[in-house]
Structures are given as structure tokens and as C-alpha cells.
Amino acid sequence: MKKAGIDPKILGVVLVLLILPAWEAIRIGGSISPLLMPPLVSIGSALLQGLIQGTLLVQIGLSLMYILTGAGIALVLAFFTLWISNLSPAVHHAVGILGALFHPLPGIVLLPIIILWAGIGPSAVLVVIVHSVFWPVLTNLQAGYRSIPETWRMTGQNYELAGWKFLVFIALPATFPYLLAGLRIAWARGWRALISAEMLFGAIAGAGGLGWYIHSRRVFMDSPGLFAGILVIMLIGSLVESMMFSLIERRTIQKWGMSL
Amino acid sequence: MKTEKTLYHFLRMPALLPFLLTVLLIFFLSTLLAGCQANQKPAQLQTLRIAEQHGLAYLPLGIMQTQGLLDRELAELNRENGRVDIQWIRMGNATAIREAMLANRLDIGFMGIPPFLLGVYRETGWQLFTGLSESPLGLVTLDESKQSLADLNPTDRIALPQPGSIQHILLAMAAERQLSNPKIFDNQLVSMGHPDGLAALLTRREVTAHFTAPPFLFTALEQPGARQLISGEQAFGGPFSFIIGALSPGWTDSPAHTEALKGFRRALDHSLSLAQDMILDAQRGAVEESRATLWQEVSAFYNLEPQVLLAHLSEPGFRYSSEILGLDTFIRAMDRFGYLDSTRVTELLIQR
Numbered sequence: 181m182k183k184a185g186i187d188p189k190i191l192g193v194v195l196v197l198l199i200l201p202a203w204e205a206i207r208i209g210g211s212i213s214p215l216l217m218p219p220l221v222s223i224g225s226a227l228l229q230g231l232i233q234g235t236l237l238v239q240i241g242l243s244l245m246y247i248l249t250g251a252g253i254a255l256v257l258a259f260f261t262l263w264i265s266n267l268s269p270a271v272h273h274a275v276g277i278l279g280a281l282f283h284p285l286p287g288i289v290l291l292p293i294i295i296l297w298a299g300i301g302p303s304a305v306l307v308v309i310v311h312s313v314f315w316p317v318l319t320n321l322q323a324g325y326r327s328i329p330e331t332w333r334m335t336g337q338n339y340e341l342a343g344w345k346f347l348v349f350i351a352l353p354a355t356f357p358y359l360l361a362g363l364r365i366a367w368a369r370g371w372r373a374l375i376s377a378e379m380l381f382g383a384i385a386g387a388g389g390l391g392w393y394i395h396s397r398r399v400f401m402d403s404p405g406l407f408a409g410i411l412v413i414m415l416i417g418s419l420v421e422s423m424m425f426s427l428i429e430r431r432t433i434q435k436w437g438m439s440l
Numbered sequence: 441m442k443t444e445k446t447l448y449h450f451l452r453m454p455a456l457l458p459f460l461l462t463v464l465l466i467f468f469l470s471t472l473l474a475g476c477q478a479n480q481k482p483a484q485l486q487t488l489r490i491a492e493q494h495g496l497a498y499l500p501l502g503i504m505q506t507q508g509l510l511d512r513e514l515a516e517l518n519r520e521n522g523r524v525d526i527q528w529i530r531m532g533n534a535t536a537i538r539e540a541m542l543a544n545r546l547d548i549g550f551m552g553i554p555p556f557l558l559g560v561y562r563e564t565g566w567q568l569f570t571g572l573s574e575s576p577l578g579l580v581t582l583d584e585s586k587q588s589l590a591d592l593n594p595t596d597r598i599a600l601p602q603p604g605s606i607q608h609i610l611l612a613m614a615a616e617r618q619l620s621n622p623k624i625f626d627n628q629l630v631s632m633g634h635p636d637g638l639a640a641l642l643t644r645r646e647v648t649a650h651f652t653a654p655p656f657l658f659t660a661l662e663q664p665g666a667r668q669l670i671s672g673e674q675a676f677g678g679p680f681s682f683i684i685g686a687l688s689p690g691w692t693d694s695p696a697h698t699e700a701l702k703g704f705r706r707a708l709d710h711s712l713s714l715a716q717d718m719i720l721d722a723q724r725g726a727v728e729e730s731r732a733t734l735w736q737e738v739s740a741f742y743n744l745e746p747q748v749l750l751a752h753l754s755e756p757g758f759r760y761s762s763e764i765l766g767l768d769t770f771i772r773a774m775d776r777f778g779y780l781d782s783t784r785v786t787e788l789l790i791q792r
Contacts, residue, residue: 202465213542215542215562215563215564216542299643299645299646300597300630300640300646300647301646388627395602395631396603398535399535399603399604399605399631400558400603400604400779401538401558401559401561401562401564402562403562
């Protein structure tokens with residue numbers, strides 16, 4: 181018997197509609213202090229106030245700018261490393277060993293050392309993001325490169341594609357599903373690393389990012405603002421995942437009929 | 441057994457299961473969070489949990505711990521259930537203390553006046569029950585091109601424990617007085633505890649200035665080229681209490697609690713007078729013989745050589761007293777800066 185499929189979109193809406201009254205029910209039913217569980221109305225108005233009067237938009241922009249810059253640097257580095265590791269098996273193994281050692285390290289663990297070496301400025305935050313993005317992207321790129329179908333390689337040879345032409349017309353489309361999977365992991369890791377780094381460093385430049393927003397709400401005991409900041413982080417995280425990555429996936433690998 | 445069967449079918453209805461689970465979850469969460477709240481009123485006092493922070497401003501509390509003064513005062517209390525368990529906790533900042541008090545994990549917390557006022561304004565129900573210390577404070581830079589607050593550029597970062605801390609409010613007061621804009625530095629603050637802030641200042645790269653308290657203040661000022669851009673007293677415009685003691689709202693009027701608070705006050709008075717004696721010794725430059733052990737034990741507690749502690753306490757500006765100074769000025773200033781509403785805070789303070 182075929183199970184009736186539930187539309188994930190409807191399920192999502194239903195879930196949110198269940199969570200909201202549950203929040204209010206717990207809050208009112210347990211007569212819980214608004215400092216521990218602020219009413220939804222005050223969270224909403226804190227969010228609006230932050231967006232309209234406050235610097236929340238600037239802070240969101242700053243955070244996104246950091247992550248894009250960091251991810252860009254990491255991507256270039258990963259492609260470069262892929263290229264040099266294909267030059268000789270020794271380099272390939274060396275990169276593999278380094279990856280095994282560094283990939284499992286959460287960026288936040290490196291923070292104390294990064295503070296010592298790169299200080300507490302934007303460069304330190306970029307180092308954390310680059311570290312978080314670089315390893316998953318590289319590992320996936322390598323896996324993708326290894327799995328380029330032999331027929332594709334041969335087709336490329338038939339057309340006498342070599343060097344950059346081989347990379348652009350054969351290797352890139354072939355590894356794209358892997359690259360996208362790597363970027364997804366990288367986004368999740370980088371986003372978390374960025375927020376943690378901002379919360380620890382304090383203002384990095386000017387208004388500081390979303391992490392600083394949450395930190396400053398916390399120190400002023402503004403619980404609704406604190407929850408508003410958490411909401412924004414959740415929203416941006418899932419928007420990027422469900423809008424940006426899904427869109428790219430539909431336009432590319434699904435269209436090409438090669439999703440993993 | 442018709443009813444049982446009906447109930448069984450009723451419970452098996454697929455739509456009902458998520459509903460029941462939700463109700464259970466709500467019930468579970470409310471009990472959990474309600475437990476966090478300070479609404480239990482135990483008749484007996486089993487434990488007394490006191491939070492302090494780093495630095496010489498907390499010296500009387502160090503004396504109280506090393507000399508066992510509080511243990512002695514509370515020994516008589518709660519005899520039928522055994523001794524009151526006294527727990528001292530040293531926390532990194534006032535935010536942590538406020539949150540621990542909110543979660544009903546602390547009875548007494550020591551902090552600067554502004555973080556306490558923020559807690560009062562958010563209706564946490566805390567009471568101000570004693571002053572503790574006045575202390576030298578200062579904004580220090582190692583950059584010789586900075587002669588005054590006006591020389592700090594928007595790119596110069598300033599380390600202090602956190603926004604809303606007493607250092608932040610003092611900086612805002614100084615900025616209001618000298619540059620007519622209390623918020624001018626708000627976008628260049630870096631939140632760092634005193635030890636980290638000092639380390640960052642010493643690298644001469646990361647932060648241009650550090651608003652700090654002894655002993656970190658003294659270490660910073662000993663560096664070549666160090667300059668104090670403004671002192672706490674200049675910023676405030678007079679003397680003020682640096683650290684005060686707050687009582688958690690979980691504290692009740694039960695006889696056991698009242699007695700414990702009296703005992704704590706007696707132990708604190710004793711510690712305060714011993715701390716003032718140590719200042720006298722320091723100003724004279726010699727330890728009186730009867731206090732030799734006290735000096736040794738307290739120095740060991742702070743991991744300092746007795747000579748170093750003596751030198752620190754000989755600096756002007758320390759005063760240990762239960763008097764509370766400058767409360768109204770802080771309330772008015774924080775109202776002007778938009779961090780609280782002075783009428784409301786005054787009301788809440790009087791209610792207690």
C-alpha cells in the first residue's frame with residue numbers, strides 16, 4: 181500500500197503553528213517569568229524594533245558579508261589544493277593526512293590560538309570561517325574528482341580537452357553534486373562558527389554582527405531581544421538552506437539528472 | 441468491560457496521540473522551568489550560595505573565606521539539620537551571576553551597581569543589601585599618541601568586561617561629559633574579562649584602551665608608556681561604590697533566612713574592618729604583628745606575594761565599607777543613556 185505523502189511545506193507550517201501556542205501555553209500555564217520565556221508578542225515587537233529602529237539589518241548584513249568573504253577565500257583555497265594534490269601522489273596523501281587531522285576540529289576550538297596569532301579583528305573571524313568551510317569543501321571536491329566517470333574522461337580526451345578546459349567542461353560539472361554537498365556542510369559549519377566567534381570577540385568592526393547583537397541583548401537582560409536574535413539566526417540559516425541551495429540544486433544537478 | 445474497551449479505542453485514535461504527547465511535553469516543560477523560578481520557600485536554610493568575581497575589590501569576601509568568619513556565624517543556625525553548607529563561587533562577570541540568580545542557583549551575588557540596576561529594571565526582584573568596596577578604576581592606554589578621550593578614533597577598540605558593566609557606564613558618563621555623546625564609543629567596545637583585556641592591551645595591537653580594575657589596572661599602568669585616560673572617579677564625578685551585594689528574590693522572610701542574613705552581615709562587618717586594617721598596614725608600609733597570619737593567608741588566597749598585595753593596597757582609592765554611594769547618580773545616568781527608566785527603578789527599589 182502506498183503511503184499518502186505529506187507535503188513538507190504544509191508540515192512545516194503546521195509544526196510552527198503547534199509550537200507557537202505550545203510556547204504560550206507553557207509560559208502562562210507554568211506562570212513562568214517573562215525573563216525566562218518572554219511572551220511571543222514582545223519577541224515579535226523586539227524583532228520589529230530591531231529591524232526598524234535598530235541596527236539589526238546592518239548586523240545581519242555584516243554577518244553575511246563575513247561568511248561570503250570567508251567562504252570565497254576557502255573555495256579558492258580548496259580548488260587550489262585540489263589542483264596541487266593532483267600533481268603528485270605524495271602531495272595528495274599529505275593533504276589527506278592534514279585533512280584527517282584538521283577537519284574534525286571545530287573552529288571555535290581554534291579560537292584561543294587564532295586570537296593569539298591573528299588578534300581579535302576581522303582577520304580572526306575570517307580565519308575561523310575559512311577553517312570551517314575549507315575542509316568539508318576540499319574533502320567533497322576530492323571525492324567528486326575521484327568519481328569522475330571514466331567515460332567522461334575519455335569523452336574529454338576525444339575532444340582533446342586538457343588543462344583548464346578539462347577542468348571547466350568535464351571536472352566541474354562532474355564534481356558539482358559533491359561540491360554542492362560540501363558547500364552545504366560548509367555553510368552550516370561556517371555560520372555556526374561565525375556566530376560563536378562574534379559572541380566571543382565582541383564588536384569586530386562598527387556595529388558587530390548577529391552574534392554581537394545576541395551578546396548585547398544578553399548583557400542588558402533583554403530576553404525578548406535575545407530570542408529575536410535567535411529567531412533571526414534560525415530564519416537565515418533555513419532560508420539559505422531551503423531557498424539558495426535548493427534553487428542551485430534544481431537549476432543544476434537536478435536539471436542535469438545527476439543528483440547524489 | 442465495556443468502558444475499558446472504549447477507553448482503549450479512544451486512546452488508540454491516531455489523531456489523539458500527538459495531542460496527548462504535546463500536553464505531556466507542556467506539563468514537563470512547565471514543571472522544569474517553574475523549578476528554575478524563585479518561588480519555593482524552604483523553611484530551613486540548607487545551603488548558602490554566594491557569588492563573587494575577580495579582583496581586589498572583593499577583598500573582604502576573601503578575608504571572610506580564609507578566616508572562616510561566615511562559617512563561625514552560621515554554625516549555630518539550622519542545628520537540627522546539620523550545618524548550613526556555604527558555597528563560594530567565583531564567576532567571570534555580572535551577567536553570569538544575574539543569570540544564575542534568575543535560575544535560583546544563587547542566594548547572594550556581588551557585582552557593580554549598573555548590572556544590578558539592569559536586573560532591578562527587568563523586574564528580577566533583587567534587593568540591594570550592602571555595599572562592599574570603593575576602588576580605583578581607570579581607562580588605560582599604551583599608545584602614546586592618545587592623550588585624552590578625544591584622541592580615540594572610531595577604529596580604536598576599547599576592551600571592558602561587557603556593555604552594561606560599571607566600566608561601560610563610567611565610560612559613557614565620561615564621554616557624555618567630555619565629548620557630549622555618551623554612546624560615541626559603543627560601536628568599538630570589545631567584551632573581555634579583565635585578564636583577557638589586559639593581555640590584549642599588552643599586545644599593543646588589538647585594543648587601544650582597556651577599562652579595568654586592580655590588580656589588572658596596576659599591571660597595565662606599570663607598562664612603559666602607559667597612560668590613564670580617565671579614572672573611575674573623574675568619570676563619575678566623585679566617589680562611588682564599585683561593588684555592592686544583592687540578595688536573590690528567592691530569599692524569604694522565614695526566621696532561618698533572617699537569621700542567616702544577620703549572620704552574614706556580622707561576618708561582613710568583621711571582614712570589612714579587617715580589610716580596612718589591611719589598608720592601614722599598607723599605607724604605613726608595614727604589617728602589624730597581630731595581622732601577619734591574616735596577610736599571609738589572604739595573599740595566598742589571591743596568589744599574590746604579601747609584599748605585592750601590600751603595595752597594591754597602599755594605592756589611593758580603596759575603601760571597604762557597607763555604605764552604598766552613588767546609586768542615584770548611576771540610576772539617572774543610565775536613564776539618560778536609555779538603559780532603564782529611573783522612575784520605575786526607584787519604585788522597584790523602594791518596594792523591596
